[in-house]
Amino acid sequence: MKKFVNDPQEVVTETVQGLAALYHQTLVNIPGTTVIVREDAPVKDKVGLVSGGGSGHEPLHAGYVGKGMLDAAVAGAVFTSPTPDQILTAITSVDGGKGVLLIIKNYAGDVMNFKLAEQLAEAQGIEVAHVIVNDDVAIPARENRRGVAGTILVHKIAGAKAESGASLGDVKAVAERVIQNVGSMGVALSSCINPAVGKPIFNLGEKEMEIGIGIHGEAGIERSELQSADSIAEQLYRRISRDLSLKRGEEVAMIVNGMGGTPLMELDVVGRKVCQLLELDGVQRFRAIAGNFVTSLEMAGFSLSLLRVDEEMKQLLLAPQSTPAFPNLV
């Protein structure tokens, strides 16, 4: 294993401390925790937004903390849910009196621990609600779907809604609407190495790819010989488009998300094909971004996310935000 680390057991702590040091104007690490909050938290009379999960997906989650997006992010160990006490710390740190919304990715450990923290916070008199992101269309049954790159669209849109002064109910409602209208699917060419473990979490052959893979290396739909970028892009696009029942005349926001080890030029090549397909299908492209937004350490791979947008979502996507990782849409 070749990585830029010190003690592999300390990598999450040092990551969080590093992020807070680098972005010290806008982010604060609550001492003794892996919680990152906005430097002005709690913001009075604003719904607080908390997300989090296992580390290894950077810039998710703390890279999306800041004005217009999350108020706090909680980092667990690599690919492991954060503990309820850390989540509780995040909730109490960002409660500005208008309630707190938890944005949870659909993994058993995350759901359990975030819900437990929700109960603990409610016992302290804080109003808390949650939404569960499950955008990975590789899994047939909706309730079993993993939360992947579509999560950052929930962060952005709910974050902008909260920043506007909306109520907890209204912020939750728009987050739910994003979740119902977003679909994602990924593909990998290689595995990644958890620094605390030191070896690949799965193996792929020298000419193999795996379609439908999860962001922790969970098995996908099929392994096959590597195909052309256009062919792979089309398979992901068709699957998501069918799942969302995308229709001519509708409009989408789009993410071509790198898993961490794939050059940006390959993401642009993939994006070119998806844009062509959307055009052929008569679906408008509202805004699109390509880059490493929800990664799996150094995995070579990418995912495609499409969100059917309505007028409110479009306004909220263009609202100003300042976070380390979300691009400046115009």
Added chain:
Amino acid sequence: MKKFVNDPQEVVTETVQGLAALYHQTLVNIPGTTVIVREDAPVKDKVGLVSGGGSGHEPLHAGYVGKGMLDAAVAGAVFTSPTPDQILTAITSVDGGKGVLLIIKNYAGDVMNFKLAEQLAEAQGIEVAHVIVNDDVAIPARENRRGVAGTILVHKIAGAKAESGASLGDVKAVAERVIQNVGSMGVALSSCINPAVGKPIFNLGEKEMEIGIGIHGEAGIERSELQSADSIAEQLYRRISRDLSLKRGEEVAMIVNGMGGTPLMELDVVGRKVCQLLELDGVQRFRAIAGNFVTSLEMAGFSLSLLRVDEEMKQLLLAPQSTPAFPNLV
């Protein structure tokens, strides 16, 4: 070689087309070229900014085209200078009557071809000037230094100055001031694969790293056994700090730049150490960013850049910009 490509010979063309399709609200690809321009180019009575170079460093250069930064970027083949005719197309496309500044990285091919294009444009009556970025302190002699990640600070600061309506002379002057005050140095753990060639451009042993490496895999200062993140960070920091003669009480902007294949968490771990060292040395951190800004395809590695900032540079760094890749500083 496992990559998301179609025809490896077409990867640059498809990258540029993909970028323009994804960001169609703000970017345009001039048909039949690998030139990307702002959709509102040429902007009347504004100095036009043109940069470019070999592909494979994405998001450099086209990811920095947009309001407040570059007016045009020209992409050559992977790790190969663009041709003078393509650079000339970029210049003529962004000339708004106030002259054009070329921002060239210090590589023989780039310098030759950009200067040739400059002469061709001047023969057409366009006022053109250039600056040459040479921030890689791994090379002792200043005139031989390569242009690396510090280039994007030239793009940002000169871009903001041009956007303010400044003259060609004034935009060039601030770009030169950035170049005189920025230093960078890189380290690699692995090579990268040019898609048109299909094999690694160099080899590193299973426990080896190379300090001082260039963004095309040019040889560095030394190969050694992999050291801790903190130790590597300190070596790069000391070398840059000494080169810039950084003094207590001065202020810097900082980039921890991923080479393409290194997880963001490792960049944050490195950033943590550099922030600690700056603090010990009494150097203020004005703004810092960590991410993949100037890459070498999927190379595992990173570079550190430090820019001694003055009041004007600070204002220009915080000026608004909208490009695919430069983060929203606040």
